[in-house]
Amino acid sequence: MFKVNDNYLKLPGSYLFSTIGKKVAAYQAANPEKSIIRLGIGDVTQPLAPAIIGSLHHAVDEMADAATFHGYAPDLGYEFLRSAIARNDYANRGCDISADEIFISDGAKSDSGNIQEIFSVDNKVAVCDPVYPVYVDTNVMAGRTGTYDPKTERWSDVIYMPCLAENNFAPELPKETPDMIYLCFPNNPTGSTITKDQLQEWVDYANRVGAVIIYDAAYEAYISEENVPHTIFECQGARTCAIELKSFSKNAGFTGIRLGCTVIPKDLKCGDVSLHALWARRHGTKYNGAPYIIQRAGEAVYSDAGKAQLREQVAYYMNNAKTILNGLREAGYTVSGGVNAPYIWLKTPDKMTSWEFFDYLLENVGVVGTPGSGFGPSGEGYFRLTAFGSYENSVAALERIKKL
Numbered sequence: 452m453f454k455v456n457d458n459y460l461k462l463p464g465s466y467l468f469s470t471i472g473k474k475v476a477a478y479q480a481a482n483p484e485k486s487i488i489r490l491g492i493g494d495v496t497q498p499l500a501p502a503i504i505g506s507l508h509h510a511v512d513e514m515a516d517a518a519t520f521h522g523y524a525p526d527l528g529y530e531f532l533r534s535a536i537a538r539n540d541y542a543n544r545g546c547d548i549s550a551d552e553i554f555i556s557d558g559a560k561s562d563s564g565n566i567q568e569i570f571s572v573d574n575k576v577a578v579c580d581p582v583y584p585v586y587v588d589t590n591v592m593a594g595r596t597g598t599y600d601p602k603t604e605r606w607s608d609v610i611y612m613p614c615l616a617e618n619n620f621a622p623e624l625p626k627e628t629p630d631m632i633y634l635c636f637p638n639n640p641t642g643s644t645i646t647k648d649q650l651q652e653w654v655d656y657a658n659r660v661g662a663v664i665i666y667d668a669a670y671e672a673y674i675s676e677e678n679v680p681h682t683i684f685e686c687q688g689a690r691t692c693a694i695e696l697k698s699f700s701k702n703a704g705f706t707g708i709r710l711g712c713t714v715i716p717k718d719l720k721c722g723d724v725s726l727h728a729l730w731a732r733r734h735g736t737k738y739n740g741a742p743y744i745i746q747r748a749g750e751a752v753y754s755d756a757g758k759a760q761l762r763e764q765v766a767y768y769m770n771n772a773k774t775i776l777n778g779l780r781e782a783g784y785t786v787s788g789g790v791n792a793p794y795i796w797l798k799t800p801d802k803m804t805s806w807e808f809f810d811y812l813l814e815n816v817g818v819v820g821t822p823g824s825g826f827g828p829s830g831e832g833y834f835r836l837t838a839f840g841s842y843e844n845s846v847a848a849l850e851r852i853k854k855l
Contacts, residue, residue, distance in 0.1 A: 458594040463601065467584055467825035468492055471809075478813055488848040490775075490836045491819040493639065493794075495704045497767060499748075500760035503703065506751035510744040521743035526735040528555020528712070532746045535753040536712060540697070546684040552716050552727065554734055555749075557741050559669050559698035559711040564589040565739065566665060566694060566713065569729040570631060577610035577629035579622045581640055581823055581830030583667065586633040604828045613829045614641060620787065620796070621645050624652070628660050634683075635667035637674060640826045640835040641796045642788020647680045654683065657692040663719070663726070664693045672702030672765050674791045690716040694726070701793070703752045703761055710741045710749045768793045771845040772838035778849040793838040796823075808834050816851035 464470065471491055479487065499507075513519035527533060533550040541548035556562050563585050576590050587609060590596050597608030605611060610629050612622035620643035622634075634653065637644050657664050666683040674681055683693045695714040699705035715727045734740075741749070751757045769789075776789035785798035797820075799808040805822035812818045821837075823830030838845065 456592070458592050461591055461596075461599060462588060463599055463604075466588070467821070470825075471819065471821065474809070474813065475819055485817050487813075487817045487819060488840070488844050488851070489819045490838075490840055490845070490848050491821045493701070493837055493839060494706050495701065495768075495839050496841060497704055497764050499704050499708075500757060500764065502751045502754055502757040502760055503748050506754075507744060507748050510747040514744065523738075524555070524740050524743055524746065526731065526738065526740070527551065527553070528740055529743065529746045532749050533712075535750050536697070539753045540682065541684060541714075544681060544685060546682060547690065548684055548714055548716065552714055554713045554715065554730060555740050555746060556711045556713060556734075557709040557739050558700060558705075559667065559696045559713075560585060561739050562696050562711060562713045563665070563667060565733075565737075566696070566730070567593055567595070567631070569726060569733055570663075574630035575608065575610060575628070576631045576633070577612055577625050577627075577662075578633045578827070579614050579635060579638065580611040580828060581614065581826030581833070582633065582635055583639045584826060586635075586665075587827075604824070611828065614638070614643065615829060616787070616798075619643060621649065624656050629662055632657060632662050632664045633667070634664055635669070637670040637679075637792035637794075639667075639670065639792070640794055640821065640823065640830065641833075642790070642792035642794040643796075644674065644676070644679045644791045646678045647685055648678075650680050650683060651686045654686040654689050654692060658688050662692065664689075666693055666695045668695055669698040669701055670792050671697075672761070673769060673793055675769070676791055679791055684714070684716075690718040692719065694719065699749055699752065702765065703749075703757075704764065705745075705748075708745050708748065710745050767842070768838045771840065771842055774842070774845055775836055775838060775849055779852065782853045789838065795836040795838070797834045797836060799823075799832050799834055802832075805831055805834055811855075812852070815855060816848075818848045818851055 533553040537550040572594050578586050596606035610625050610627050614620040620641040671681040683689045697712050699710040715730050717727045719726045772789040775795050779786045788794050788796040805824040809822045821835040823833030
């Protein structure tokens with residue numbers, strides 16, 4: 452008789468955004484005449500930039516010619532894309548990352564879930580609280596998190612690093628020593644950031660205690676303040692303690708065509724074992740890369756035209772964020788984020804729980820956001836709104852919320 456992985460049975464309920472989808476679908480079925488404005492899921496809405504579309508068309512034409520046809524992509528990804536990433540995202544920022552330390556994938560979500568496979572199940576995991584739920588969920592599936600307490604909504608073997616208003620929604624170094632540290636800056640869901648000096652403290656700490664930092668830089672394109680680092684490799688010593696996850700979804704709108712990469716320096720080792728070599732072996736065996744067509748589109752992101760067009764798109768979303776942030780603040784809500792990230796973190800009014808506020812907004816004004824408790828225990832009493840909608844919908848949602 453076959454058996455299932457019992458660790459999957461430990462996962463409480465359904466995935467956060469699946470629950471939201473079911474609630475919204477039920478509301479729509481009961482109220483077909485009412486319009487809904489979605490400021491919940493972190494999906495982009497602007498179309499792919501012309502430079503990217505042009506590259507896609509050209510790559511499709513290449514696939515129609517035997518002389519330029521491409522089959523399986525190389526294990527690490529095509530050199531033309533890896534070199535473009537190394538040059539633009541690292542060398543131009545003074546970071547020592549080479550093209551052969553970059554692994555192309557079908558998205559940061561896949562890599563953030565898969566990267567834990569190269570680590571022992573005995574490792575102790577530390578996460579910001581609140582944070583993107585995939586980090587914890589995939590470690591649950593691996594059997595690394597212990598038992599779940601539904602009262603506290605915490606796992607016994609996870610080190611939670613509270614990110615609260617009192618510490619500007621940035622974690623403090625944990626008292627208990629972790630082996631794997633997940634950091635996400637700009638943060639999803641709070642929109643918070645840390646300075647380069649603060650990040651250097653984490654790098655120094657990881658090297659001192661022998662931990663590895665898994666650094667999610669999916670939102671780095673939205674950084675507007677000079678003292679906020681775009682990559683962990685701006686910090687001294689990061690090559691010996693850090694893995695970085697990067698996404699094309701939020702900076703270039705690739706949520707529908709999927710592209711990302713993971714950076715693992717060759718200096719990162721566990722004793723004599725190279726994590727770069729482990730991930731290369733895993734990557735080759737369980738390939739989750741992107742097709743040639745998509746990688747050519749990724750290359751276009753770094754063209755002069757691509758950079759200019761994407762700056763406009765990022766500015767568009769950040770104008771939405773500014774509009775929502777300032778509007779809610781003027782209406783008397785307590786809000787943060789929205790400066791270096793496309794997310795606004797709102798404190799729920801009248802001591803409502805985050806799910807109560809979700810239902811309240813949906814049922815009264817037809818606005819959908821994301822309950823903060825879905826991102827971790829410390830997210831209770833907060834609510835995430837996204838700037839990824841249209842400007843018109845952002846303004847309309849703001850006006851609806853103001854009427855409450």
